[in-house]
Every structure is written in C-alpha cells, then in structure tokens.
Amino acid sequence: MTTLxxxxxxxxxxxxxxxxxxxxxxxxxxxxxxxxxxxxxIIDATxxxxxxxxxxxxxxxxxxxxxMTTVDDFESATAAAAAGGTTTVIDYAEQVPGGxxxxxLEKWREKAAGRSVVDYGFHIALxxxxxxxxxxxxxxxAAGVTSFHARLDGWGERYIxxxxxxxxxxxxxxxxxxxxxxxxxxxxIRTYLGRLASEGKTSVRYLxxxxxxxxxxxxxxxxxxxxxxxxxxxYLSGISSAHAIEKVKAARDRGQVVYAETSPHFLVxxxxxxxxxxxxxxxxxxxxxxxxxxxVLWKAISSGDIHSIGSDHRAFHYAGQKDLGKEDFTRAPRxxxxxxxxxxxxxxxxxxxxxxxxxxxxxxxxxxxxKIFGLFPRKGTLAVGSxxxxxxxxxxxxxxxxxxxxxxxxxxxxxxxxxxxxxxxxVLQRGxxxxxxxxxxxxxxxxxxxxxxxxxxx
Ligand SMILES: [Zn+2]
Numbered sequence: 001m002t003t004l005x006x007x008x009x010x011x012x013x014x015x016x017x018x019x020x021x022x023x024x025x026x027x028x029x030x031x032x033x034x035x036x037x038x039x040x041x042i043i044d045a046t047x048x049x050x051x052x053x054x055x056x057x058x059x060x061x062x063x064x065x066x067x068m069t070t071v072d073d074f075e076s077a078t079a080a081a082a083a084g085g086t087t088t089v090i091d092y093a094e095q096v097p098g099g100x101x102x103x104x105l106e107k108w109r110e111k112a113a114g115r116s117v118v119d120y121g122f123h124i125a126l127x128x129x130x131x132x133x134x135x136x137x138x139x140x141x142a143a144g145v146t147s148f149h150a151r152l153d154g155w156g157e158r159y160i161x162x163x164x165x166x167x168x169x170x171x172x173x174x175x176x177x178x179x180x181x182x183x184x185x186x187x188x189i190r191t192y193l194g195r196l197a198s199e200g201k202t203s204v205r206y207l208x209x210x211x212x213x214x215x216x217x218x219x220x221x222x223x224x225x226x227x228x229x230x231x232x233x234x235y236l237s238g239i240s241s242a243h244a245i246e247k248v249k250a251a252r253d254r255g256q257v258v259y260a261e262t263s264p265h266f267l268v269x270x271x272x273x274x275x276x277x278x279x280x281x282x283x284x285x286x287x288x289x290x291x292x293x294x295x296v297l298w299k300a301i302s303s304g305d306i307h308s309i310g311s312d313h314r315a316f317h318y319a320g321q322k323d324l325g326k327e328d329f330t331r332a333p334r335x336x337x338x339x340x341x342x343x344x345x346x347x348x349x350x351x352x353x354x355x356x357x358x359x360x361x362x363x364x365x366x367x368x369x370x371k372i373f374g375l376f377p378r379k380g381t382l383a384v385g386s387x388x389x390x391x392x393x394x395x396x397x398x399x400x401x402x403x404x405x406x407x408x409x410x411x412x413x414x415x416x417x418x419x420x421x422x423x424x425x426x427v428l429q430r431g432x433x434x435x436x437x438x439x440x441x442x443x444x445x446x447x448x449x450x451x452x453x454x455x456x457x458x
Contacts, residue, residue: 001025001040003431008045008392011358012052012381013367021050023388026430031384043433045392048425051362052382053087053389054343057123057369058237058261058310061091062111065314066333071409072315074115075444077339080407082435082442084340085424087118087389088379088450090369092125092149097157099127101136105145109449116447117440118429119389121375123147123180128157129164134171144451146177146374149237152219153184153211153285162226169230176454178372179227180235183219183244184211184286193330204279204329208271208287213241216286220244224251224258233257233455235372238312240266240286242296249305257457259372260300261308264338264345267294269414280325281318282414285334298355307368309346313339315410337408341401341415343391348420351395358395374452388431395422405438 003023010019010031020035021028030037059081062073072080074091081089093108095101101124112120122145126133129150137148150160150168160168172179192210196202201209220236224247227234239245239260248260265284270291273282282288300306314335316322325332343365350356356364370380378387399405401415427435434442 001431003041003043003388004035004037004039005043005045005050005390005392008048008050010050010382011362013359013363016359021382023431026388028382028384028386028388031382043392043426049358049393049395050382051085051391051393052366052380052386053391053427053429054085054365055088055090055369055375055379056081056086056311056313056339056342057090057308057373058263058312059089059091059339060314060335063094065335068316068321068333070315071317072313072337074112075117076407076409077313077315078117078447079440079442080337080340082117082427082429082440083407083424083438085343085391085393085427086339087427087429088120088375089118089339090121090123090373093122094125095127095133097127101133101140105140105143112447112449114445117434117442117444118447119450120447121373121450121452123149125149129160129168134167137171137177138175141175141177141454144449146452146455147180147235148172148177149180149182151182152223153182153186153189155186155190159186165223165226166230169227169232173230173232178233178235178455180237181223182238183216183223183236185215185219188215188218202328202330204283204325204332205274207274207283207329211285211287213243213289213293216241217243217247221247224248224256228256233259233457235259235261237261237310238263238286239306240293241289242293245296245300245305249300252305259307260305261310262297262306263310263312264342265414267297268345268349268418270294278318280322280329280332281336281412283322283325283329283332283334284312284336301350301356301364307364308372309342309364310369311338311342313337315408317411319411336414337406337410338414340407341413344399344420344423345415347395347422352421368458371458374455375450379450388428390428391424392426393422394425397423399423407440
C-alpha cells in the first residue's frame with residue numbers, strides 16, 4: 001500500500017520546504033522535490049502545509065473524577081482528536097489509592113484497545129508515593145511507560161511530602177523515566193477553601209481565590225528545587241500563571257532540565273468567564289487567570305521556556321455534571337473538552353497572530369512532547385522512517401468553533417463562538433486518511449499502543 005502526497009509545503013519543528021512524500025506500509029519512505037512514482041493513492045496538497053501529526057501529551061479519557069465519569073472515552077475523544085489533527089494522545093492512566101501501577105496500566109490498555117482511533121501512550125498518575133509504588137517503576141519503564149505523574153494539590157492522605165517527592169524523582173531518574181507534576185500547594189488550597197466556605201463565598205467567581213497564582217508558584221518552585229536535589233528532569237504539566245513560569249525560567253537559566261507545559265485555555269480564555277451566569281462551565285485546575293498571564297505565557301513560549309501545549313481534555317456535560325457546582329464550585333468536576341481544538345487554537349492565536357512561527361507550532365504541539373515522552377522520531381516529525389502521520393493543514397481557512405463542530409460528547413464547548421484561523425483539511429495516520437474537513441474516517445480500534453523509550457535529554 002503506497003500513498004503519494006504531492007505539492008505540499010512540509011513544515012517540521014526545524015524546516016520548511018516544498019516536497020512530495022511517498023508513504024509505504026504506513027511509514028515515510030521517500031521525501032523529494034518531485035516524486036513521480038506510481039502509488040495506490042495520490043493526494044494533491046497544493047496550497048496546504050504538511051505537518052507531522054500532532055501529539056497531545058495531556059488527556060484524561062474514560063476516567064472517574066470528583067465522583068463523576070468523563071463523558072468522553074477513547075472512542076469519542078480520539079475521533080475528536082483525529083478531526084483536529086492529533087494522531088497521538090498520551091493519556092493519564094490512574095493508579096487508584098492502594099492499587100498498583102501494573103493494575104493502572106492494564107486497566108488503561110483495556111480502555112484504549114479496540115476503541116482508540118489514534119495511536120496512544122500512557123503516563124501513570126500516582127495516587128500516592130510508597131516504597132511499593134516506587135519499586136514498580138522499572139517494570140513500567142520496561143513495559144513502555146516512562147513518565148510518572150504526581151499531584152501536589154492533594155491534602156490530608158493525598159499530600160505528598162518533600163521526602164516522598166525526592167524519592168520519586170530519584171526512582172524515576174534511576175529507571176530512565178521523567179516525573180510530571182501538577183504543581184499547586186494542596187495544604188494552602190485547603191486553608192483557602194475553608195475560609196471561603198465559612199464566608200459563604202462558594203460561587204464560581206471565587207475559584208481563583210482558592211487557587212491563586214502564588215499557590216502554583218510555591219509548588220512549582222518546591223518541585224523544581226527537589227528535582228535539582230535528585231538531579232532529575234522535571235515536566236510541569238498545566239502551567240497557568242506568570243508567577244509559576246518565573247520559577248521555571250529561573251531554574252532553566254541556571255541550567256536545570258525543566259520542561260513546562262501549558263494549555264490552550266490558559267492562552268485564549270480568561271478568569272472573566274467565572275463572572276458569567278454559566279461560569280461553572282469553565283472550572284479547571286489551575287483556574288483560568290486574568291489576561292495578562294497569557295501575555296507572559298506567550299513570551300515564555302517565544303523564549304523557549306514553555307515546551308509543550310497539551311489540551312488537558314477532561315470532558316463533562318454542563319447539564320447534570322458541571323452545573324452541580326452552580327451554588328458551590330467545589331461540586332463541579334474539573335476540566336472540559338479541548339483535544340479537537342488544540343492545534344487550530346495555537347495556530348490561530350500563535351502563528352496567525354504573528355507570535356510564533358509555523359515551525360514553533362509544530363514543536364509545541366508535536367515534536368517536543370514526542371521527544372520528551374520517548375516517541376521521537378517515530379512521531380513528532382516527517383523524516384524517512386517516521387510513521388506517516390500528517391496534517392494537511394489549511395492555514396488560511398476560517399472556522400467558528402461551536403458545539404455543532406465539536407465531536408466530543410460533552411454538551412458544550414468552552415470555545416463556543418470563537419473564530420479561529422487555520423484548520424486541518426485532511427489528517428492521515430500511518431498513510432491512511434482518518435479525517436477530512438472535520439469528518440472522521442478512521443475507525444475505533446485502529447490506534448496502536450506506543451511504548452515509550454527511556455527518557456533522554458532531547
Ligand atoms: Zn490534567
């Protein structure tokens with residue numbers, strides 16, 4: 001089976017050039033100025049950009065959260081991903097309290113197998129750091145999981161102490177893995193939540209007061225400092241504020257291996273949404289910030305202090321799920337859909353707005369996450385031997401995002417009515433067209449598990 005993509009402009013994280021691509025058996029077989037070979041299928045990409053399929057390193061699919069189940073499983077979320085140009089997701093497999101990492105991996109492989117439209121890998125999200133959990137890390141690395149996530153916003157039994165964090169970094173480093181962290185200080189959040197509740201301040205407009213930027217900055221600095229003691233790499237997922245990115249920048253200036261990820265919603269939505277009558281639709285953790293934080297995040301993207309943009313796709317319905325938090329925001333499950341809109345949003349607010357180059361777009365949504373999480377160069381670039389995952393992207397088209405165009409099962413999109421410039425025209429996975437103009441052709445179960453290579457500094 002061969003496919004020839006002709007006349008497109010190939011854009012990787014480093015290069016931009018006009019060339020044809022010949023795909024054979026799902027892989028890039030040849031890239032050349034003008035390939036005139038016979039192929040089973042020929043696609044004319046005149047006027048289109050040919051980008052490597054996007055890699056979303058931050059999704060939460062088919063998961064229990066705050067006592068509710070997300071509305072998207074691997075089938076619906078990866079169909080949405082495919083339509084939006086994302087051909088690989090790295091999902092968080094959650095270790096249940098008292099459970100094992102092997103159990104989490106097995107459960108998530110079952111959730112994805114037979115359902116996922118796109119390829120997938122996993123981080124394992126830890127509920128606790130115990131000697132037993134740390135002891136399992138080498139076996140997980142051997143099984144193809146090389147990133148382990150911990151939340152610093154827990155409290156009580158879920159609070160992770162400094163010594164535990166140190167041991168997690170050391171164990172991960174020793175096994176060839178990287179630690180990902182959600183960095184907000186849970187102990188202080190608990191104090192703020194208690195205070196707000198006693199003052200009757202439970203409407204969603206007070207969510208930012210429970211989780212202010214300083215709480216994020218403190219945990220970010222604490223995690224970076226402990227990673228430094230362990231001489232271990234660290235990946236901060238979901239950086240939302242100027243305060244936190246300042247800590248990342250300072251550590252990187254000292255030469256520490258620190259990676260930061262933000263999400264499109266921190267770049268294009270602001271905390272003003274919490275004043276809306278349906279403001280609870282926008283609950284996420286960390287919360288949305290005032291707009292000046294987004295300006296600082298864009299600067300950090302330009303300077304290279306932010307490496308990756310993940311969607312943090314965690315979809316719920318407004319009716320019957322998010323709206324339970326109308327009187328008390330702590331009752332609303334955190335998160336919303338975003339896997340489908342990610343590439344277009346970053347293109348529109350980044351490239352089309354003149355903030356970043358098309359190459360930097362590829363780096364942020366594809367190449368860097370593929371490198372950091374051990375999937376490069378199979379994913380994240382277009383080179384001879386890479387998987388033939390591609391977005392034939394139309395940078396000039398204009399789209400209005402809405403529930404009508406969203407393939408998530410959620411009954412709303414947080415980006416309703418937003419006009420974006422640039423969208424995928426056609427999306428290929430291993431040489432096969434899986435989406436075209438927002439219609440999905442790929443079938444559930446065609447996605448493959450991607451074992452990650454051990455972490456090495458890109
Ligand atoms: Zn998340």
